[in-house]
Amino acid sequence: MSGVSSGPHRDLAVSVGQHSAAGRKDVNQDFHGLLVPTPPALGLKGIVVALADGISSSAAGAAASETAVKSFLSDYYATPDTWSVKNAAQRVIAAADSWLYAQTRRGRDPHDADRGYVTTFDTLILKARTAHLFHVGDARIWRVSGHSLEQLTEDHRVVVSAAESYLGRALGVTGRAEIDYQTLAIAGGDIFVLTTDGVHDYVRPREIAAAIAAAGDLDAAAAAIVAAALASGSLDNLTIQIVRVDSVPEGAPADLLGDAEGLDPAPLLDPPAEFDGYRLLRILHSGPRSRVYLAVEAETGVRVALKVLSLDLRDDPAQRRRFVMEEWIARRIDHPHVLKAQPPARRRSHLYTVMRYVEGQTLTQWMRDHASPDLEAVRRLVEQLVRGVQAFHRLEMVHQDLRPDNVLIDAAGIVQVIDFGAAKVAGVVEGDPRIDPGEILGTVQYTAPECFLGAPSTAASDVFSVGVIAYQMLTGRLPYGDAVPRARTPAAQRRLRYASALGVRPLLPAWVDGALRKSVHPNPLRRYQALSEFVHDLRYPNPAFTDARPPALLERDPLLFWRLLSLILGIVALTLAGILIAQSPR
Numbered sequence: 001m002s003g004v005s006s007g008p009h010r011d012l013a014v015s016v017g018q019h020s021a022a023g024r025k026d027v028n029q030d031f032h033g034l035l036v037p038t039p040p041a042l043g044l045k046g047i048v049v050a051l052a053d054g055i056s057s058s059a060a061g062a063a064a065s066e067t068a069v070k071s072f073l074s075d076y077y078a079t080p081d082t083w084s085v086k087n088a089a090q091r092v093i094a095a096a097d098s099w100l101y102a103q104t105r106r107g108r109d110p111h112d113a114d115r116g117y118v119t120t121f122d123t124l125i126l127k128a129r130t131a132h133l134f135h136v137g138d139a140r141i142w143r144v145s146g147h148s149l150e151q152l153t154e155d156h157r158v159v160v161s162a163a164e165s166y167l168g169r170a171l172g173v174t175g176r177a178e179i180d181y182q183t184l185a186i187a188g189g190d191i192f193v194l195t196t197d198g199v200h201d202y203v204r205p206r207e208i209a210a211a212i213a214a215a216g217d218l219d220a221a222a223a224a225i226v227a228a229a230l231a232s233g234s235l236d237n238l239t240i241q242i243v244r245v246d247s248v249p250e251g252a253p254a255d256l257l258g259d260a261e262g263l264d265p266a267p268l269l270d271p272p273a274e275f276d277g278y279r280l281l282r283i284l285h286s287g288p289r290s291r292v293y294l295a296v297e298a299e300t301g302v303r304v305a306l307k308v309l310s311l312d313l314r315d316d317p318a319q320r321r322r323f324v325m326e327e328w329i330a331r332r333i334d335h336p337h338v339l340k341a342q343p344p345a346r347r348r349s350h351l352y353t354v355m356r357y358v359e360g361q362t363l364t365q366w367m368r369d370h371a372s373p374d375l376e377a378v379r380r381l382v383e384q385l386v387r388g389v390q391a392f393h394r395l396e397m398v399h400q401d402l403r404p405d406n407v408l409i410d411a412a413g414i415v416q417v418i419d420f421g422a423a424k425v426a427g428v429v430e431g432d433p434r435i436d437p438g439e440i441l442g443t444v445q446y447t448a449p450e451c452f453l454g455a456p457s458t459a460a461s462d463v464f465s466v467g468v469i470a471y472q473m474l475t476g477r478l479p480y481g482d483a484v485p486r487a488r489t490p491a492a493q494r495r496l497r498y499a500s501a502l503g504v505r506p507l508l509p510a511w512v513d514g515a516l517r518k519s520v521h522p523n524p525l526r527r528y529q530a531l532s533e534f535v536h537d538l539r540y541p542n543p544a545f546t547d548a549r550p551p552a553l554l555e556r557d558p559l560l561f562w563r564l565l566s567l568i569l570g571i572v573a574l575t576l577a578g579i580l581i582a583q584s585p586r
Contacts, residue, residue: 011039012126013246014047017218019226020239023198029054030196030239031065035073043431044081045088046127048073049243053139053196055167056236057114060107064100064119068171071096072123082332082395084426085125085132086181093121093134093171093179100172118172122153124192128431129248131192135180137170140200143184144191144212149205153180190245198236202229208240218242249431265314266350269293277346278306278354289313289421290323294357297345303357304342308350320351322421322441325428327353329420333395337388339408339418355418360410367404367473375508378473379538382466384415386531389466392417393459393531396426400457401442402465404472424457444485445478449496449522452488460524463531467519470538474512475504479520493522512538514545 014036022028032051036042052068054061072092079088104116120137133141135153142149156169171177191212200208208225215221226238268291271280278295285292288310295306307326313319330341342354361369363381370377385407392399399406401422408416422441440451448464451457471479478484480496487493498520501513515537521527528534537545 011042011247012047012128012249014126015218015244015246016049016242017220017222018239018241019219019222021226021230021237023230023238024235025056025237027062028237029056029061029065030198030237031062031069032194032239032241033069033073034241035077037077040081041077043128043249044427045077045079046085046125046132048076048123048125049192049194049241050121050123051139051194051196051239051241052119052121052171053137053237053239054119055114055170058116058118060103060115060117061119064103064117064172067100067117068096068119068121071099072121076125080332080395080427082329082397082425082427084396084430085127085130087396087426089123089125089132089134090179090181093123093136093177096121097171097177098175101175104172116172118167118170120156120167120196121171122194124194124243126186126243126245129186130430131184131186131190133180133182133184136177137167139194139196142193142195142205142208144193144209146209147206147213148209149193151205152182152184186245186248188245188247192243192245194239194241194243196237196239198234198238199225199229199240201236202232202234212242218244263348263351265320266308266352268308268311274298275306276349276352278304280306289319295354297342299345302342305355305357307353307355309352323351323353325423325425326420327355329397329423329425330355333391335388335391337384337415337417338391339416358408358410358416360408363404363407363409363415363469363473366409367476371476372505373473375474375512378470379535380413381409381415381473382470382538383535385417385469386466386535388415388417389462390531392423393462398424398457398459399462399465400424401446402462402469403443403446404469405443407469445482447485448524449484449487449493450524452485453490453493458524460527460529463527463529463534464520464524466531467516467527467534471501471516471520474508474516475501477504479516484522487522496522509541511541511545514542 016034018032018034020028020030020032030053035048037045050069050072052065054065075092075095076088079092100117100119104110107116109115120139122139122141123134124141125132133152135141136156138155138157140155141152143152156167157165158168159165169178193208203225207228211225211228212221215224222240222242225240229238266275269275269280271282271293273280277298279298280293280295282294283291284294284305290307290310293306295304297304309319309323327341330339339358340356342356344354389399389402399417399420401419406417406419408418410416440447446465446468448457448461451461468479477499479498481499483496487496498517501508501516502510515534519528519534
């Protein structure tokens with residue numbers, strides 16, 4: 001398979017050579033595989049090379065290694081596009097590990113791992129400009145370094161004596177295998193090598209590197225190395241895979257989000273108007289980033305929200321990528337509390353996005369209509385908002401711009417999260433880090449404090465935003481006023497003081513205020529680690545909050561505290577002045 005290429009030089013491209021043989025054994029219990037997908041999977045998931053070596057003491061070793069490799073090659077590419085390589089691969093490996101362990105438990109010797117479905121497993125995933133290595137067992141992943149090989153993995157083999165050793169880790173032993181993981185930057189010309197012990201125990205690294213350098217064909221090099229191991233007395237199965245990186249992506253990978261550069265941005269039109277198969281009825285929103293129209297799809301009669309870029313942003317490549325990302329995300333989240341994309345009826349002639357139209361009002365409008373809402377009404381809305389945000393987090397996405405204007409409530413009271421242009425998608429950022437430049441993309445009043453220190457946004461950042469929204473629904477205020485965006489050092493953030501909601505709503509249960517306080521804590525490690533915990537504590541008293549002392553006046557109402565303190569100091573000053581005047585000689 002030498003010379004396998006994954007596409008033009010703008011994409012990742014590799015050449016691969018591999019060879020496997022039973023050697024002096026009757027059965028080859030090694031198994032190997034390779035998958036070079038076409039775009040868009042090439043940019044979103046990468047190229048996978050996998051190798052497994054079933055244990056020789058078990059008749060099920062061959063089945064175990066084949067299952068591990070085949071299931072990984074199919075299931076990895078079936079994981080959500082939004083997941084990071086690490087998350088996707090580890091979940092798939094864990095599933096294979098559990099399945100192999102279950103097969104052993106159902107077999108003739110359920111408590112004897114040496115006779116079970118046990119195998120080593122190594123996979124090399126090349127995505128964009130990064131190599132991801134996953135390893136368990138005693139097969140090895142190497143990289144050619146000069147005239148020899150650099151071993152990148154550590155053997156999980158326990159040596160008892162010179163004549164006895166055993167695998168310390170493998171798939172199928174306990175159902176909870178510990179997988180080593182690491183990443184490496186890659187460049188054109190890098191060569192990676194995967195080997196089972198039947199090869200690397202009998203051919204020295206320098207000899208493997210020399211064989212690769214001398215051969216014009218990688219398949220021929222792999223066969224020659226296996227032959228050399230046999231000639232050196234190898235008694236085991238023998239497998240080697242050689243992967244040469246021919247090129248890495250240059251510029252923005254075109255297959256990640258679709259070709260945002262290939263279409264001209266849609267023009268700004270004044271309704272009523274006809275455009276690209278849509279009847280534009282009226283403007284729903286016009287802001288510095290975009291304009292949104294209520295439109296009707298001419299062929300189906302379906303009402304949609306059609307969004308176009310503002311004139312000021314259409315020449316900015318980063319803004320164009322983020323604009324395309326919103327609809328890309330919407331097509332990958334199917335949840336009742338997240339706004340859905342409308343399937344396109346035809347090929348588009350311009351750059352714009354089309355989402356389903358929902359008749360309703362934003363949470364901002366709802367708060368204007370409900371200046372002092374019932375606690376139960378707030379709970380119901382927050383619980384729906386949380387379920388929508390959790391849909392993002394399950395797909396390894398951070399919304400990054402949660403605010404009342406981006407929460408829609410339809411006529412039936414159903415909450416939907418909208419506007420995903422600022423969202424951070426782990427799987428996409430891996431392929432093109434410029435999509436997440438590290439800048440603050442959300443509205444600063446709802447942005448978590450750590451983001452102002454340059455820390456990357458995480459799910460905990462969204463927890464902060466949800467907490468601020470819940471606090472604002474109950475009080476009409478922000479928990480730190482306007483202080484958070486100005487606190488841009490750790491010291492300044494330590495000085496942030498939470499204004500208790502009880503200062504505005506004194507009849508609010510203290511434990512509800514405790515839940516709000518924890519959700520918006522300046523330190524992300526001291527916030528709720530799961531939104532489900534937050535909504536639970538909003539509805540049911542948490543002993544940690546019910547047993548706590550009542551908040552001091554400084555926390556409940558900082559402005560009133562300082563006014564009273566100023567008044568007291570003024571009275572003291574006047575009293576002291578009077579005493580001094582009375583005591584002074586006349």
